[in-house]
Amino acid sequence: MTSNLLCFNSSKTEFLLLGLKPQLDKVQSPAGLSNGVSFLPLASARNLGFIFDSNLTLAEQISLLFLDLVSITFEIFDAIA
Secondary structure, eight states: GGGGTOOOOOTOOOOOSSSSSHHHOSOOOOOOETTTEEEOOSEEEEEEEEETTOOOOOOOHHHHHHHHHHHHHHHHHHHHH
């Protein structure tokens, strides 16, 4: 990337390892290094409003959607009452 004068923004770069639990357990050193900037993988990362987690379970995405649904439902009931 340095040949194109591009570099990672360390405050915005997210690193996510995807795979099943047995596959992820085989990874010895998951840290990344680019242009002297090291970063560790996250458990989950948000991209374009969708939350990806390393095990691809969608648990965090579903729980946030459920909380949004409950919040909107209470707002509707408050508006009606």
